[in-house]
Amino acid sequence: MYRRIFVTLALILMTTASGGNSRAAQSTAPVYVTLWFDTEDYILPQSDDAAKRLAEMLTRLGVKATFKVVGEKARVLEQRGRKDVIAALKKHELGYHSNLHSGQPTPSVYLQNAGWEDGAAEFHRRELQGVRDLERIFGATPVCYGQPGSSWAPQTYPALKRLGVNAYVDESNHVGIEDQPFYYGGMLNVFKMRSTVVRMDLGKPNNLAEAQQELQTAIAALRQRGGGTISIYYHPCEFVHREFWDGVNFSRGANPPREEWKLPATQNAEEIERNYRDFEQFIKFIQAQSNVRFVTVAELKERYADQAATHNFTAEEIAVMARTVQQEISFQKLNGLSVSAADSFSLLTEAALALPRTDKRPLKITPLFGPARGFIPAASAKQLSAVKVRELLEAARHVSAFYQTHGRIPDEVWVGAFSISPADYLATLGALLESAGKTTPDLKREMPLVRGRFTADKYVAEDSPRLWGWVIFPEGFHAPKIMEQARLQAWTLKPALLQK
Numbered sequence: 265m266y267r268r269i270f271v272t273l274a275l276i277l278m279t280t281a282s283g284g285n286s287r288a289a290q291s292t293a294p295v296y297v298t299l300w301f302d303t304e305d306y307i308l309p310q311s312d313d314a315a316k317r318l319a320e321m322l323t324r325l326g327v328k329a330t331f332k333v334v335g336e337k338a339r340v341l342e343q344r345g346r347k348d349v350i351a352a353l354k355k356h357e358l359g360y361h362s363n364l365h366s367g368q369p370t371p372s373v374y375l376q377n378a379g380w381e382d383g384a385a386e387f388h389r390r391e392l393q394g395v396r397d398l399e400r401i402f403g404a405t406p407v408c409y410g411q412p413g414s415s416w417a418p419q420t421y422p423a424l425k426r427l428g429v430n431a432y433v434d435e436s437n438h439v440g441i442e443d444q445p446f447y448y449g450g451m452l453n454v455f456k457m458r459s460t461v462v463r464m465d466l467g468k469p470n471n472l473a474e475a476q477q478e479l480q481t482a483i484a485a486l487r488q489r490g491g492g493t494i495s496i497y498y499h500p501c502e503f504v505h506r507e508f509w510d511g512v513n514f515s516r517g518a519n520p521p522r523e524e525w526k527l528p529a530t531q532n533a534e535e536i537e538r539n540y541r542d543f544e545q546f547i548k549f550i551q552a553q554s555n556v557r558f559v560t561v562a563e564l565k566e567r568y569a570d571q572a573a574t575h576n577f578t579a580e581e582i583a584v585m586a587r588t589v590q591q592e593i594s595f596q597k598l599n600g601l602s603v604s605a606a607d608s609f610s611l612l613t614e615a616a617l618a619l620p621r622t623d624k625r626p627l628k629i630t631p632l633f634g635p636a637r638g639f640i641p642a643a644s645a646k647q648l649s650a651v652k653v654r655e656l657l658e659a660a661r662h663v664s665a666f667y668q669t670h671g672r673i674p675d676e677v678w679v680g681a682f683s684i685s686p687a688d689y690l691a692t693l694g695a696l697l698e699s700a701g702k703t704t705p706d707l708k709r710e711m712p713l714v715r716g717r718f719t720a721d722k723y724v725a726e727d728s729p730r731l732w733g734w735v736i737f738p739e740g741f742h743a744p745k746i747m748e749q750a751r752l753q754a755w756t757l758k759p760a761l762l763q764k
């Protein structure tokens with residue numbers, strides 16, 4: 265109930281906030297629907313048949329979905345000799361949904377005290393086998409990953425990149441921009457989609473009519489915004505069980521041995537048939553909408569390809585960026601490109617090193633992660649309030665060398681014997697670039713330190729037990745350090761723009 269009220273409100277806000285698009289453009293604006301299945305239940309054998317039946321139904325209907333498979337689920341399919349299930353799933357796109365899903369400890373639990381690099385290394389260590397098993401069993405590298413339950417953490421992103429997984433698809437509230445796809449951690453995220461998540465509740469009275477209404481409301485709202493994406497997810501096990509496979513075994517931190525695992529109760533044959541029938545009707549209804557198309561995650565990656573990543577930035581664009589970062593450090597839209605705070609950080613650093621003429625060499629974004637920890641002022645009686653141009657440019661050379669080595673923004677920037685925060689460095693660099701123009705900067709000049717106002721982290725949720733409400737977590741679990749890391753990685757956050 266809570267969710268439905270919220271959805272309606274968000275849609276009204278989205279609809280009234282937009283404008284400027286002509287009615288004709290709105291009616292033809294494309295709406296993409298991405299359909300994904302968290303294929304995770306490795307306990308109840310009937311859920312193997314559910315995965316097969318859904319995959320085959322969708323193949324028959326001409327819809328390609330994404331099956332995010334758990335490592336243990338893939339191994340269990342192999343052990344049970346279910347080549348038929350594997351073959352049916354292989355007609356769709358493969359995603360990854362962690363190695364053990366609800367087996368304790370889940371990622372947010374074992375990462376709750378970790379830092380950036382050690383956390384990424386630990387996630388990589390624990391998850392490598394799952395990805396390798398999926399590759400062996402399905403013959404493909406997963407296109408995307410999404411966490412079990414709400415067991416999210418930012419350290420997963422660099423680890424996933426190392427594993428060759430380059431998109432994040434799930435639904436939770438940790439980070440997101442206006443219920444549409446975005447870039448974060450260097451990859452496309454379909455996450456925190458809220459009002460643009462449409463699900464037909466299985467087994468509820470009047471479910472099909474309600475879902476059809478909800479879908480049309482979401483389509484209309486997206487058309488007002490010039491098009492966009494709808495996210496639909498299910499679990500194959502939902503079609504056959506009465507309760508989740510993990511809830512009956514791993515709730516509140518429980519960790520029973522395999523021989524004590526219980527099977528969840530199942531629905532009766534009539535209920536199960538109705539689930540498939542309703543679902544098929546819902547899919548056909550979506551197919552019947554004009555200018556609405558099912559797309560895989562791989563297709564979304566093309567539709568939302570990051571044009572900024574390959575763009576050669578002009579002196580004029582650098583000048584706009586240099587002005588903007590002195591006011592506020594966040595993502596910005598620049599000549600139809602989406603630029604993150606981290607993008608600005610590498611671009612302005614390289615532009616400063618190219619002075620006096622910022623257009624004398626190609627200025628391209630270096631993809632960077634955010635800092636590993638919050639800024640801690642160095643121990644000294646004096647704090648900097650001004651910097652010499654010579655020292656700032658020297659600092660920029662080190663910053664560039666640092667991110668070429670570590671692939672991320674440094675935690676602090678050294679100006680002589682004093683350290684400044686990455687935000688203060690970027691804002692001050694903006695002021696230098698604005699004043700330098702096309703003349704050689706006066707190295708002896710001293711300039712005031714500009715305080716950087718980093719605001720991109722407002723799109724990251726506050727830590728609270730509610731954010732971590734998944735029943736598999738130990739009672740009262742919450743993870744302030746994970747959300748602190750998440751705010752630091754907001755340097756990488758920016759909306760994903762739909763290519764026309």
Ligand SMILES: [Zn+2]
Nearest residue numbers: 302304412413
């Ligand atoms: Zn799951």
